[in-house]
Amino acid sequence: MGIAVEHFILQADELGLGTCWMGLFDEKKVKRALGIPRDRKVMALLPLGYFGEALAQRGHSRKTLEEMSSFNGWNMRE
Ligand SMILES: Cc1cc2nc3c(=O)[nH]c(=O)nc-3n(C[C@H](O)[C@H](O)[C@H](O)COP(=O)(O)O)c2cc1C
Numbered sequence: 001m002g003i004a005v006e007h008f009i010l011q012a013d014e015l016g017l018g019t020c021w022m023g024l025f026d027e028k029k030v031k032r033a034l035g036i037p038r039d040r041k042v043m044a045l046l047p048l049g050y051f052g053e054a055l056a057q058r059g060h061s062r063k064t065l066e067e068m069s070s071f072n073g074w075n076m077r078e
Pocket of ligand 1: 020021022023024025
């Protein structure tokens with residue numbers, strides 16, 4: 001399930017859409033709102049949509065790959 005969700009998120013990003021992996025929600029309320037049968041388990045929610053004007057202009061600020069990863073050991077780069 002995790003792999004499927006991650007692929008969904010990556011594809012959404014590729015298409016310029018915004019989404020968010022949500023694992024914290026009231027499952028009963030979600031099932032009621034979406035008409036999901038009681039014997040089904042809701043593992044995650046993925047809202048999907050276009051970025052608002054402000055966020056689209058500002059963009060995401062991300063740490064660089066070097067800042068948040070290591071290879072073959074702590075703080076090793078090569
Ligand atoms: C397993 C998992 C569950 C998550 N559940 C929630 C959630 O219920 N609500 C929420 O606001 N963010 C949740 N997040 C965090 C967002 O999906 C997202 O990773 C976070 O907001 C950082 O987004 P950014 O990297 O685009 O800034 C969850 C992330 C993961 C990996």
